[in-house]
Amino acid sequence: MIKKICCKIKCALIVLFLTGACVFAQDSLSTEENLLKKFQDAENANGRYFFFFDTLNRYNENSAYDWLDAVNIYHNNSYKINDSSAIRQYKLIQSQLYHDIGDYDKSIAITKELYTEINKLDLETKERLLNIMDNAYSKLELYDKQIEIREEKRHLGLTSDVAFYDIYSNLGLHRKAMEDYIVEVKKTISEDDHYGLAEYNNNVGNFLRLDRSAPTAFPYFKKALSYIDLYLIDITEEKTEREVARGNLLKGIIEGNIGKCHVQLKEYEEALPFLEKSIESINENHEGVYSEDVIENTLNLVDCHLQLKNYKLAKEYLDQELRITNVAHIIKKNRLLALYYDMIEDYKNASFYLKKNVKIADSVDLTTPKLKRQQLAAVAEKQMEISRSMINQQKLEMEKTRNELASKDEKMSLVFISLIFTLLGFAGLVFAYLKSIKNQRLIAKQKHIIENSLVEKDSLLKEIHHRVKNNLQMVSSLLSLQTKNTRSKAAIEALEEGKSRVKAMALIHQKLYQNDDLSVIEMQGYIESLINSVQSVYKKGGHNINITIDTEGVELDIDRAIPFGLILNELVSNSFKYAFPDGDENGKIYIHLRKNDDQGYFEYTDNGVGLPEDTDERANSSMGIRLMNRLVNQLQSTLNIDKTVDGVRFWFNFK
Known part of the structure; x- marks a missing residue:
């Protein structure tokens, strides 16, 4: 009897559980009035286009791939009815989706088709198209194409100048990028623009971090964090949902940069909370969008946990599906996997990932230096071309002004006086011209000799400073060897002090031969x-x-x-x-x-x-x-x- 009652109770519990599950599923379906559904319910292509680009965190419930499937159907239907306007709108949505997925090649392929019809687009659509192309070319490291897009933006009045600082940073010239960025951007930010100041200080700090100057970068990141907190808590100015999300996203990026600075300084415990908060904030405010910041922060988290011997946590992060496309990130992940397996004494797997990195490094070493030189040359040529264009434009404006002044002068001048002075001056001009030609030839010859002498002198001076620096480094190395063979604490301290002083002098000579101007040091x-x-x-x-x-x-x-x-x-x-x-x-x-x-x-x-x-x-x-x-x-x-x-x-x- 008791067994039957127990069986009935079990059956009742199972039925109750299944009923609850069905109700929960129905509730989920009822809340499935999600963003993708609203997109599909829009009346026409125009409504879907504006809904897509005006919607925050559109990938909360459905991935970018789900959106892409839906958009492809609408795009094909537009082709069937030959609606050219709808075709362009759906293409732009497709290009943004491929960009968010991280498939930049596909995104560029679509935007190139739209770019051929750019004259048919309104200004807002042109700006969206050019921004997608700008970002995708940057990810693909096609910087000459990126500059062309920025020139088009300037031509359309979407920007006042063509920026180069982010491109120089991508090419490894972080100091030059920082100097150009400070000159171009600092003057454009007002004192009450807390978001702009946060972004500015974060970017300056990041250039320093990338240049391996973490201690110098810290104050900038701390200022950036203070400014973004002020921006988010400021209730005097009403903010839209998009603006709040943008502020929280920037805060997450700043926290990630602080964490990466701590990792550079081997302060792994201090780095963990910043990196974890950064990943959470970026995912929450940029959900579903491919983010290199999340990948970098995750790999740095793995590094911290490995150094702190938290092997289980490190492996959990390594097992996450990160969809890595950047070669540097792939190499770093393989290095971390090799380190993990080495620490747990699985040397077979450690060797496997090290060999993978060797293969990648070999292929990268063959192409990267040449490609970087080509890109740098292309960027420099573009910068010179833009500068020449601006100079020519200024010359035309000056010429126009001069012509107007000359026209007024001609009207006010007397014809006979001009003729007399012209005749008198002609003979003198011919004589002066002939003499000046002779002088110019002499000056040019002397100038050539002096320039060659100066170039040779600069080369010799740089070589001297280089050799002095190398000799001082050898002295420093000898002091280090002597330190290892010395047991006296006082002697070790004296040798360390001497080594530090030698390094200070060596650094002077290093800075000199790296400078264009050998007479002074910045x-x-x-x-x-x-x-x-x-x-x-x-x-x-x-x-x-x-x-x-x-x-x-x-x-x-x-x-x-x-x-x-x-x-x-x-x-x-x-x-x-x-x-x-x-x-x-x-x-x-x-x-x-x-x-x-x-x-x-x-x-x-x-x-x-x-x-x-x-x-x-x-x-x-x-x-x-x-x-x-x-x-x-x-x-x-x-x-x-x-x-x-x-x-x-x-x-x-x-x-």
């Missing part, structure tokens, strides 16, 4: 490189210190740059070693350098523990202070030291 870039070099010596400190470098536009010759480099090397090394014994979380260093005509000023401060009370007594026995005093004397000045409540301040004037 101090901003040199100081950043020097700080990175010092941080590599003192691995335990310096990464969390907020370093502000205020030397923009200052250039010094080698006689002043070497003493400055050695002085700064001593100051930064002392700050990393002694200024923050309890941790450098709130550490700050400020470096200020100005040069006006014949007068200069240098100042260095930190907010550490400051100098000991017996500094004056120890000055004569301290190698560092004696060295700095002698170097300042070389600059014809005197080193001043101010002990402050928070830290210490070094300063001096120089000529």
Whole structure:
């Protein structure tokens, strides 16, 4: 009897479960009044076109492939009834869908067809078409084509100028890209445009991160995060749903960049929360769209977990379907898989993925340098062509102005006076012309000789600086070898200090032979490189210190740059070693350098523990202070030291 009752109860539970499942399925179907369904319910092609491009997160419930299947049906039907306007609209939707999937070749193939009929499109549709082509050519690394599209945008009045900075960055010239970006964009952003300021600081920081200058990039990313938070919490200005999503997407990208900086500095624990939040935010606000940021952040997450020995989590991320198309990402994923299998002692699989990378690297090495040179040459030629076009246009405008002025002058001048002066001047002009031809030939010949001599001199100077740098690096290597064979802690410290000073001098000569102008060194870039070099010596400190470098536009010759480099090397090394014994979380260093005509000023401060009370007594026995005093004397000045409540301040004037 009890068994029968139990059986009945089980049957009732099963029926109840199945009924609930059916109800849930019906509820799901009832909520399936989704975006794709609304798209299909639109009255005509025009309605579907505007609905598609005005809809946020259209891939929340249906993937881009589902949308593509639906659009293909409408596109084929438009061909059957020969509706040319609808055909163009559905083609543009198809190109955007292929772009969102990551199939950039297919997207470009469709947009090329539309581009042949661009004159038949309205301005808004032209802008959408050109933006899709611009982005797709960038992903395919066809930068000469990308510039042509940007020229077309300028021609149509959609943009005021043709930008090159992102292309230079894609070609690996991140510093040049940053300099061009700052010049072109900074002046266009107002102080109350929080979104624009966030985007600007994020882009500058990203150029620095790509240039392997993570410590210098951090302040820009922190400012970008502050600005985007201000933008999102600002209730004084009403925002659309699209604008809020755009702000959250940018915040996710900024957090991802911060995480990648931490990975560069091998701060894996600190990187994890930023990378995880970034992936979640980008997926939430850009769902269904192929995103290289998500791929990069995921691969960096894998790297962190492997370094932290979280093998299970690392493998879960590696097993995700990322739809990688970029060769660099494929190589990085294979490297991480090889590292994972090596760590779990599965050497067969580790060897398999390493061999895959070798094959990819071999094929890439054969084509990439030549292709990059061709792309760089094409970009440079395009930039020169655009510059020439702008100069010619200015010349035409000036010529037109001159012609108008000449016409007025002719009316006001007297014919007879002009004729007399013309006759008198003609003989003089002929004589001067003949003489000038002779002089020009002589000048041209001398100029040619001087130019050849200068080129030869520059080449020799660069070679000398290169060899000096190599010799100093050899000295640094010898000091490193001596350090390994020395047991005395004091001796090791002295050798490390000596090695740091040699590196500072080597860096001067490296900057010189890399410069076009061999007479001076740009101090901003040199100081950043020097700080990175010092941080590599003192691995335990310096990464969390907020370093502000205020030397923009200052250039010094080698006689002043070497003493400055050695002085700064001593100051930064002392700050990393002694200024923050309890941790450098709130550490700050400020470096200020100005040069006006014949007068200069240098100042260095930190907010550490400051100098000991017996500094004056120890000055004569301290190698560092004696060295700095002698170097300042070389600059014809005197080193001043101010002990402050928070830290210490070094300063001096120089000529």
